[in-house]
Amino acid sequence: MNRTYLLNYWTLYTEFIDKFKNLKFKGVPLALMTNFYQQIDEELKRKMEHEDFKKLFLHQITSPEQIQPFFEHWLNPLRKPLISNPTGKILINSAFIKIPEKTMTRIFHKDNAIILSNARVLNQLGLPNEYIGKYKENTKKDSDSLITEATNIFSDYEDHPAFGNDFFRKVFIERIPMIVETIATVFNIYKKHQTLSVVVGTTEDIVSRTLVIVASMLGIPSICLQHGILMGEEAYLPAFASYMAVYGEYEKKWYEERGLSNNRISVIGHPRYDLIFTEKHLSKQFFVKQFKIDPHKLTLLIATGPHLDLRKFGRLIDLIATNSKYQIIIKPHPWEIGKGKYNFYLKLKSRYKSIEVITNRSVNTYDLLSNVDGVLTSLSTMALEGLLFNKPVFIYDFINNNRNRSYDYYESFDRFIQSDPDILVNVLNNYYSDPNENESFNNMKNQFLATKYKVKNAGKSLSNLIYELANIRSDE
Template identity: 30%
Template sequence: MDIFSKNYWSLYINFLNDFEDIKYKGFSIPYLYHFRSLLKGNEKLWDSLYNQAFTAKLPRSITENREIQIVFNEFVQSHTNEPLERNKNGIVIFHDVYNLLKLPQKTFIKYFNSSQVMRLYEGGNRRKTKRRTKAKSYQNIRVINDRDGNGAKRMKDNKKANAAGSIPSVKYFSEFSVDTRKAVENLTRKANSIIKKHHNHPLYSQESFKKVFFLQLSKIVNRIEESANLLELFPVSCIVVPSTHYPECRTLALVAAEKGIPTICMQHGIISSEHGYLPKVATVDAVYGQFEVDWFKEKGAADETVEVIGHPRFDQAFEKPRFSRLQFNEKFGLAPNKKNLLIIVRGNKDIDSWRLFIKKISKKLDINILIKDYPNKRPHPLSKEFPSVHSLLNVDLYDILPNVDGVVSYPSTVGLEAMLAGKPIFILNMDFPGSAGYYNRLGELSQNDANQLGDIVIKYFGKEQMIRKAQKVTKDFLSYAYPVPALSGKRLRKLINRLTS
């Protein structure tokens, strides 16, 4: 374990201990926080986490990061009503937050009965409503406020799909809200008294911490009430969430556990950093492959709490392309006699390295270089610097992959998706604290240096031997990272059946 991770997890353990008595409806609130966000805006603290002496200032220090998972295993167990309910005729809830679930509509249509599925979102009607006593009274909800900004589009899509009877009903957490202001005020006073006792603490004394802390405190209390009301009104058999890292999903999962309802946490992206995937709290984490199974077990998760199913959105990689190569080239003005190389970037992050890489390969290769930038929707700056570079805007990844000859990416989930689509992948790796080393098995196809990665890509496009080598490396990688013989949507349905039958 690197020194940064040791300090980070030690700080987390102490946070749990220091605020342990801040409780609501039997839940120790600090366990439901998104801890990493409490450190945002505190650059001095982030820098100090690289210092070997940091933990000397803390009452408790950990020696391995599995300790955080073991603490959470005990917490989850203390809130789990066993044996779990086996309600095969109940409703399956799919909760999305921050657009991380990413389940294709086809998955609902093909594998689920829409009458037994509920899609649950943030936002919705924020007006205060009296709690209903019958589930059937929740119908035709109008969106007043939508936190992720996609409410209008969802309403339009839902109207079309529901008219055809093809996808499940939509609910919003605000439908189940009650007035929690008094409870939040009481907890705020108690938390403030704890913060005052730690007035010299490197985290608690910061205004950025206090701002996020009290925002999340209110959110967690509200979510406890919303979740309890929801689960009282509807006969729920299972809940599927995209992450248990955030308080919205984590709180729902813990309230469900108290009622004996199993939860499944889908894997929303590759495990790049351990700080984004620990601790796990769902009944089962549905993961991409053996990499995650081994990784979670190493970090302290129990064997039966991790299962390989892949992800239904990756099923798209095996479908027939919507565009021919000719249509694709014409759409983006690409030279039809040249090969297409796709580069995946994230804004201006590591732009100097990407600039160096493009300069390197442009001297040797006469190819079309395509850039897909997440999350920006404007042409990437590098497309203005290099005539051979084209920004791809407003086009789905699965419409791009069939029409390129190779993919270069930072350590992103796109790398895995490219391999599933049969494309060679080259990774511009970045060392950082808590790195899970997901792409290490790619060997020389993953490089920390842009120049060296450029040499590898040049060899690939110039030597048949290198093509065969890359194909073998990719095949071996997928056998470990994504050993899913059947479509993932089907495997998800089977997992739900096993937990509820």
């Protein structure tokens, strides 16, 4: 089901780009600019889960290696050869960059780097800030014309499974003004700033995508960092930037299997993790005091996430909390905290004295990870971070909304990843009682990190890559 849906997704995407290829602003095809998967509602998704869906299309994506080459066909005509501009600045889009200020100021210098953001401030993340909004211009006339043109194209496909879908059409039409305005804004930014290179945290958002596409039209090198573990193909493809900077060999192979040339992939890790290796974290003494920890018990950090099966999660907590040798710190996902969706965890806290729930966003996750005895988490970056802190990590696969998905990133975890809370707790108990299990986990961890993450100074690697692309020797 997963493979069928994804191949149908890419087939539909290629159809969309082909039919709307003449809908352009300043030479940029608008169909390339939308975050395509957000145009697909549940009704259309269900149709795309069936093998016969692709029969509706003349051009079909039948294997993963065809994905990136298709987009290269449309992106290459926009690109100019990369040029060296040694006096230019490094432009960094703040959205999704996920680099802490301490690391940012270590990598970049205020004299040669600029943060682009939607904030009206002089400085951000320790660097000069440019408010993107001041580069906007009135593009309503252009947008209105393109909306009319797009509406006419859609009217020719009333019976099309996607183009005739009200939600699909509505989302794209409503995005046109934002897409057009952003393209104009980005051209104005580059007109004002001589640019050495562009760094973005993803190309899912419209500003980041526009920054790298317009940069390619001007011969400016761009780097897209990997914004999280590969848990959704549509969020990481297509590759728009000059270079994809990835965590490890796993991701490099993943992109190559989807048709991206290996000379556009660089294994540099991510600067967001550098503080694991360079920062001094909260001392055990203060940790015990701040979080009311019993130093004679094993402390488990349990990280949550949206869309969990709460029945299974509750069972997991019950099994652990009733064991007197454990105490639990539950850290809700930032999305849950932001939406106030953590009452379930507070009810668990009221039931068991051995549970603490962290809802304060100012609490440093790395202070927690450095001091706990073990980590339980869903399929997330927290598992990777736990391993980088050399902690035992146990993964619970309780996600409810994973239709069309089969994640293999953590498959080498073997028995240390489970969808049954009873089995996972047995694995947990065995780890803390059997030295052989401890050794087995360490062997698995070492093999996992060998292909997933080996970098200790990603900031230095990123700096080197920037200057290498710009044909300039780094002074760092």
